[in-house]
Amino acid sequence: MSEEKHEPVPYQTFILIWVALIILTGITVGVAQFDLGAVNVWVALSVASLKSALVLFVFMHLRQESLLFKIGLLAMLVILVIFIGLTFTDVLYREVLL
Amino acid sequence: MSFEHRDDTGDRFGMWLFLYTEVILFSGLFILYAIALTTYPQEYITASNKLNIWFGAANTVVLLTSSLTIALAITAIQRNQIRLCISLCVATIGLAFVFLINKYFEWSHEISLGIYPASETLRDMGPGVTSFFNLYYFTAGLHGLHVLIGATLITVVAVMVAKGKVTSDRYVLLENSALYWHLVDLVWIFLFPLYYLII
Incomplete structure (x- = not known):
């Protein structure tokens, strides 16, 4: 495999992603205050998947791989x-x- | 003539392969959870309501923030800002301990209520609630073990950065430790809503 160095990801990008993750956590906790039946589980899993994608692609640098x-x-x-x-x-x- | 054997991309790919096996490990536990949830929907709601959402939410914020600090540490080392990189590693380790201390208080509270594997209180609550708490203690416990391992790894790497063994030219060890730490965060991203937020 070739040795290509990744460009450093700007600090600002990481901080913005962190803000997004915190907001998404707020949404999950907020939705869980209301009894929507099976919808609750699907909202929780969708938000968790979106958060995972942000962590995988930005925090874990998958985007650059x-x-x-x-x-x-x-x-x-x-x-x-x-x-x-x-x-x-x-x-x-x-x-x-x- | 000396030839240095080095393959950073290969090293990172190896780490990713290992992390996939970790995902499979935890997904086994999540499948058990899903089966038990479809079997005992009502009991799972009762059991989940006994957990304190705010302990879980606080720990979510702590872990997300620690993921941020270790991600920033990589940019710091790439830009050769060694002191900043070490500080960010130390912040990550600090947050890992905040997480574990939080967990200690949470579990102490639950154990004081008689909720722990094989307790009489749980036996009286029936098989549904018991299965919830057995899975909760096992999954959160395995996750906690990963927090401890991750914090240890980052400590070792931070010392190597301080000694100049991990540098802005060669930092794959820091990258791989960070990847491990993000996995710990990923597991918690699913664990938190599934165990704490079922209503």
């Missing part, structure tokens, strides 16, 4: 979906759970 790193992440996510999906095709169709 080569395609290989991104394919790696994608492969891991596909494995995770198979892992979760197959588990639930079993669990959801059982007569008696656990």
Whole structure:
């Protein structure tokens, strides 16, 4: 692999992302004060996914890495979906759970 | 003629591969959580309401801030601002300890209420609440262990920066420790809403 140095990410970028993460945390906590049924879990998971994307791409410098790193992440996510999906095709169709 | 064997990109890729296995490790616990949540929806709400949202929210802010400080530390070392880099590492380690101290008070409170694995109080509350707290203690405990390991790693690297062994020319060790620290943050980003915010 070639040795290409990353350009330093400006301090300001990181601070802005941190502000966004704090605001998103506020949104999750705020939404959780109201009982919206199943919507609560989906809002919580969507906001958590968005926060993860910010951490992965900016804080963890994934944005600056080569395609290989991104394919790696994608492969891991596909494995995770198979892992979760197959588990639930079993669990959801059982007569008696656990 | 001396030839230095060095592959920073390869080193970082190796770290990412390791982090994927860490994600798989934690996702096993989150799958158990999801199965138990669909099995005991009502009990999970009861159990989650026993956790203090503000302890969880405070720790979320602490971890997000520590992720910021370690990310800034990398820019600092790239710009050869060594003193700033060390200060930011120290801030990260400090925040890690704030997190753990917070966790100590939180768990002490819960244990004083009789909520701990295999306690009689939990047995009386039935299998749903028990499974919630068993998973909570195990997942948060494993996460806490990662906080401790991450803080140790960053301490070692901060000393190496101070001694000039990690420099603005060669800082992959700091990058990889930072990546590990961000993973700790990522796990908490999912752990917090799932355990504390279910209503």
